[in-house]
Amino acid sequence: MVLGVRGDDGCRLWAEQAGVGPPLVLCHGGPGLWDYLAPVTRLLEDHARTIRWDQRGCGRSQRRGPYRVARFVADLDAVRDQLAGPRTALLGxxxxxxxxxRYAIEHPERVSHLIYVSGTGIDPDRGWHPHYKRNLRLRLGPHLDRWEVLSARARTPAEDREWAVLQWSADFADPGTALRHADRMATPWRxxxxxxxxxxxxxxxEELRSSDLAGQCRALDLPxxxxxxxxxxxxxxxxxxLYRALPNSQRVSLAGAAHLPWVESPDDFRRAVTTFLRQ
Structure with a gap:
């Protein structure tokens, strides 16, 4: 069911809910993308009432700023308030x-469970990023030259889609299916x-450099x-x-899966999430 949400500044946000059970709000990545988590909804439809939404300025939501973390946190609170109820599980x-x-840190009383999927942690020096750039080029393999050409110039909408599909293909472990998975993410192109x-x-x-996220995580008393x-x-x-800082956390690593583990290891992903939500 497609629903509309209004941010507290009047911004129109696209949202959709499906499934039965306790509410679970899904937060897509990017930033600047649109919701691609429908496969997660299908995996969990018998276990949770999932609520997907396009973040402001993205996809089917209103193309309107400001693009600030605090503004996105407020939009997520509007989605929670208007569709999920007083307390919800979150999957980002x-x-x-x-x-x-960030939402759980600011509003812990409104979150029952937090599921942190393929995030990049809270280290202020972002020491992972050089490794990511090297691994991206290695994973692109025969597509690297074309990706670099597209990265270096202003792109038409068709070229932007081509660039995105190539880059997203590196987020899958199996090179035989990576381009197909990435193309599916880009269809329809928004x-x-x-x-x-x-x-x-x-x-x-800047936030990672200037704020004590580790200290805030140590005070976060939710699963x-x-x-x-x-x-x-x-x-x-x-x-x-991040794992060490959280007082009530568990960690699951899915072998053979990459950045979108529900695509390449769907059964194990569903088992991990549903077991956690039942706790």
Whole structure:
């Protein structure tokens, strides 16, 4: 069921809910992308009432700023308030994992469970990023030259889609199916909001340097599940300090899966999430 949500500043946000059970709000990654978590909804439809949404400026939501982390946290609170109820579980993927973590830190009484999928941790020096860039180029293999050509120039909408599919293909472990999975993510193509992505990424980088996220995580007294794919090109040791800081957390690493573990290890992903939500 497609539903509309209004942010507290009137911004129109696209949302959809499906399934039965306790509420679970899903936060997609990016920043600057749109919701691609429908496969997660299908995996969990008998266990949770999932609520998916496009973040402001992205996909089917209103193309409107400001693109600030605090603004996205407020939008997530509007989604929670209008669709989920007073308390909900959260599942965030990649950048969405950081958004869900920030929301839980600011509103712990409104979160029952936090599921942190393929995030990049809280280390202020972002020491994982050089490893990511090297691994990205290695994983792109025969597509590297074309990706570099597209990366270096202003792109038409068709070229932007081609660039995204090539880059996203590196987020899957099996080169035989990677391009097909990435193309499915890009269909239908809703256009990347690069301004949003640049603004949010810059703010998160500064936030990690200037705030004590580790201390805030040590005070977060709610259950947290960290899910990683062992083949993610973002090194998973980047999340170690977050795992150590959280007082009530568990960690599941799915062998053979990469950045979108529900695609390459769906049964294990569903088992991990549903077991956690039943606790």
């Amino acid at each position: 993927h990649s950048w969405g994992a950081h958004l869900a973590l 256009g990347i909001n690069h301004d949003c992505g640049q603004a949010i990424n810059a703010e998160v980088k 947290v599940l960290i899910i990683d794919g062992t083949e993610d090109i973002r090194p998973r040791w980047a999340v170690d300090s």
